[in-house]
Structures are given as structure tokens and as C-alpha cells.
Amino acid sequence: MSVEQAPVQRADFDQVMVPNYAPAAFIPVRGAGSRVWDQSGRELIDFAGGIAVNVLGHAHPALVGALTEQANKLWHVSNVFTNEPALRLAHKLVDATFADRAFFCNSGAEANEAAFKLARRVAHDRFGAQKHEIIATVNSFHGRTLFTVSVGGQPKYSDGFGPKITGISHVPYNDLEALKAQISDKTCAVVIEPIQGESGVVPADVAYLQGARELCDKHNALLIFDEVQTGVGRTGSLFAYQHYGVTPDILSSAKSLGGGFPIGAMLTTEDLAKHLAVGTHGTTYGGNPLACAVANAVLDVVNTPEVLAGVTAKHQRFKARLEKIGQQYGLFSQVRGIGLLIGCVLTDAWKGKAKDVFNAAEKEGLMVLQAGPDVVRFAPSLVVEDADIDEGLDRFERAAAKLTQA
Numbered sequence: 399m400s401v402e403q404a405p406v407q408r409a410d411f412d413q414v415m416v417p418n419y420a421p422a423a424f425i426p427v428r429g430a431g432s433r434v435w436d437q438s439g440r441e442l443i444d445f446a447g448g449i450a451v452n453v454l455g456h457a458h459p460a461l462v463g464a465l466t467e468q469a470n471k472l473w474h475v476s477n478v479f480t481n482e483p484a485l486r487l488a489h490k491l492v493d494a495t496f497a498d499r500a501f502f503c504n505s506g507a508e509a510n511e512a513a514f515k516l517a518r519r520v521a522h523d524r525f526g527a528q529k530h531e532i533i534a535t536v537n538s539f540h541g542r543t544l545f546t547v548s549v550g551g552q553p554k555y556s557d558g559f560g561p562k563i564t565g566i567s568h569v570p571y572n573d574l575e576a577l578k579a580q581i582s583d584k585t586c587a588v589v590i591e592p593i594q595g596e597s598g599v600v601p602a603d604v605a606y607l608q609g610a611r612e613l614c615d616k617h618n619a620l621l622i623f624d625e626v627q628t629g630v631g632r633t634g635s636l637f638a639y640q641h642y643g644v645t646p647d648i649l650s651s652a653k654s655l656g657g658g659f660p661i662g663a664m665l666t667t668e669d670l671a672k673h674l675a676v677g678t679h680g681t682t683y684g685g686n687p688l689a690c691a692v693a694n695a696v697l698d699v700v701n702t703p704e705v706l707a708g709v710t711a712k713h714q715r716f717k718a719r720l721e722k723i724g725q726q727y728g729l730f731s732q733v734r735g736i737g738l739l740i741g742c743v744l745t746d747a748w749k750g751k752a753k754d755v756f757n758a759a760e761k762e763g764l765m766v767l768q769a770g771p772d773v774v775r776f777a778p779s780l781v782v783e784d785a786d787i788d789e790g791l792d793r794f795e796r797a798a799a800k801l802t803q804a
């Protein structure tokens with residue numbers, strides 16, 4: 399039985415919500431696969447994927463099934479008790495990766511918070527208080543808690559909130575010499591996104607990640623890969639570290655892991671995990687049965703040769719057409735990225751105008767993303783139908799044509 403709800407509109411946002419977001423003018427109310435419908439019944443194609451989250455599109459039957467089955471059984475017990483979906487999910491992640499141990503939480507920021515706290519704890523236990531420095535990269539993004547904005551390499555997110563977490567430095571991304579110059583025996587961890595997502599879809603060079611691994615080993619520092627955006631099939635491998643063949647000590651995952659249900663995970667080795675002994679860290683909801691039941695279903699579908707190979711094939715389909723559109727309308731200087739995390743770099747003439755492209759696409763019934771002001775980002779479902787890719791890119795081409803002739 400459904401209860402009659404009061405009508406709401408986009409204008410309500412400005413009256414009752416904290417103004418830290420600027421959502422689009424329409425309100426999505428329903429989704430199926432890679433299509434979304436708004437309040438007026440208008441249909442849009444979704445190449446945004448809820449910011450690299452809706453890894454199986456909207457209302458995927460396997461995820462709806464897992465969620466409703468679990469919803470009828472057990473929602474929450476806290477970590478005073480463990481639960482079956484959490485244990486099954488941990489087994490799956492451990493079996494599929496370098497890791498021996500999993501810690502569950504509710505978001506990417508929390509997964510990184512756990513990763514950074516673990517790295518500092520390990521260094522503290524093994525070497526003493528002086529070994530606490532974290533090296534991150536310029537323009538990196540690791541979340542919005544105070545620790546994660548302090549580690550993140552974008553001062554606009556960390557300035558103006560009082561004293562930051564100290565002992566953190568930032569070196570240019572993909573610059574091994576800069577990392578070499580900064581790292582020392584006081585370094586407890588180096589944290590890298592295998593592809594910088596938020597700041598423009600910038601993939602790491604293989605040699606950079608390999609070199610970072612060697613430098614960390616030399617200085618007894620831990621290598622942390624923030625795979626919140628690149629993980630769970632996005633690159634065509636289950637995790638990007640497998641694509642690159644460089645193994646971290648700690649890995650953070652979130653976004654696609656829950657396919658739209660909030661969950662985060664920190665993965666690590668047994669040797670490191672033991673430093674987070676009983677009582678050192680925790681969260682009430684972490685490993686929640688509903689979230690873990692959905693994540694189990696996500697992994698069952700995504701971690702298959704068909705879906706992962708499909709990501710690489712769909713990358714080619716996107717890239718070829720986007721390069722063509724970019725050239726024809728003088729919009730893009732480069733189309734980059736791996737798998738279904740694709741960034742189109744705007745030409746000098748369109749620099750700073752990613753928002754205009756976003757708006758033009760929306761008018762044609764297409765949801766895309768920005769990655770900073772100079773890059774248009776695509777992070778669709780990994781199982782987006784080829785027909786939806788083609789139709790969505792037709793809409794994108796119409797948007798590009800109208801935008802550039804205006």
C-alpha cells in the first residue's frame with residue numbers, strides 16, 4: 399500500500415537543502431538499464447552512471463533481486479555481530495585480488511580514511527611516531543572528510559576549514575622524479591589514483607606505478623591505490639592495479655562496488671590488517687547486510703569474462719565516435735581514459751566550458767559528466783547496450799552541433 403506523498407520540485411532544493419550542490423534543473427524519478435525518466439516523463443540516456451557508480455545501470459534484475467531478498471530477511475545488526483552477506487563479500491574480494499583481508503564501510507572517503515589510518519598505524523607500530531608522512535599527488539581526489547581532503551591534492555576542497563591534517567605533501571602526478579625527490583624514511587605511505595578521475599581522467603603511466611612500487615619498497619612505505627573510481631570492472635579488469643600489473647599494499651573501493659547502494663571497502667594483506675586490532679577503528683553501518691548482499695550480486699555479474707571483455711569493446715565504440723565528433727566540431731583535443739572511464743579534453747577554444755557541454759547534452763536527452771572545467775567525462779554502465787551507446791552518441795553529436803554553431 400503506498401501513501402500519498404506531497405509533490406516536490408527542483409525549486410524545493412533551494413528552500414530545504416544545504417546549498418553545497420547545484421543539481422540539474424530536472425528530477426530523475428525512474429531508471430531502467432541505461433535510460434532514466436524525469437518527473438515530466440522525459441526519457442534520457444545515462445552516460446554519467448551516477449558518477450561511475452551504477453555499474454549495471456538502473457534496476458538491474460540481479461541487484462533488485464539481491465536487495466529485495468535481503469530486505470525480507472535482515473537489514474542491520476551492527477558489528478557487534480557479523481553477518482552472512484559481509485562474509486561472502488569478503489571471500490569474493492579476497493579470492494579475486496591480492497588482498498587477504500577486507501574492511502567494509504559506506505563510502506569512498508571512509509575507505510580512504512581507513513586506508514590512511516591503517517598506513518599510519520602500521521608505521522607507528524613498526525617504526526615509531528616519526529614515520530607518519532603521506533605523499534599524495536597534485537590534483538588528486540580522495541573524498542571530503544578532513545583527512546581525505548587534506549590528502550587530496552586540490553586546496554579548494556581543503557582550505558577554509560581550520561587546521562588541516564599535517565604530515566602530508568603533494569607531488570606532480572605521473573612524475574617519478576618528483577616522487578623520488580620527496581620520499582624518505584619518514585614516509586609511511588604513497589597514495590595514487592591509477593587514473594585521476596575527478597581532475598580530468600588522467601591515466602597513470604605503467605612506469606610511474608612500477609617506479610612508485612619500487613620506491614615504496616626501498617623506503618618501507620606502503621603503496622595505497624585509491625580505486626574508488628577505477629575499481630569493479632571500470633577499466634576492463636576487476637581492479638585497475640590488475641590492468642597495470644602493479645600491486646598495492648592497500649586498496650580502497652566504493653562507487654561501483656554497490657552498483658548504487660552505498661558501500662566502501664578497504665582491502666589489504668594479513669600482515670598489515672593485524673595492526674587494526676579490536677577497537678582501533680570501526681563504523682556502525684560498515685558491512686551492512688543490505689549493502690553487502692547487493693555488492694555480492696554486483697561482483698557475480700561484473701567479475702565475469704563476458705562483462706569485462708565487453709568493457710574493452712565498448713571503450714572502442716565510444717572512443718572512435720567521440721574522436722570523430724570531437725574533430726568534426728573542433729570540440730576535443732584528445733579522448734583519453736581506460737575502459738568505461740573516458741575523458742574528452744576540450745580544445746583551447748572550449749577550455750573551461752565543460753558545463754556548457756553538459757547543459758547542451760542534457761537538452762538533447764543525454765546525461766554526461768564533467769571532470770573539472772576542461773574535460774567531459776563518460777562513466778556509463780558496464781553493460782550499456784550498443785544500441786544505447788549509438789543512440790546516446792547521436793544525441794551527443796546533435797548537442798555538439800548546436801553548441802558549436804550557436
Ligand SMILES: *Cc1c(COP(=O)(O)O)cnc(C)c1O
Pocket residue numbers: 504505506507508510539540541542591595596624625626627652653
Ligand atoms: C568519488 C571518489 C572518492 C570519494 O568517494 P565518496 O563515496 O564520495 O566518499 C574518493 N576517491 C576517488 C578516486 C573518487 O573518485
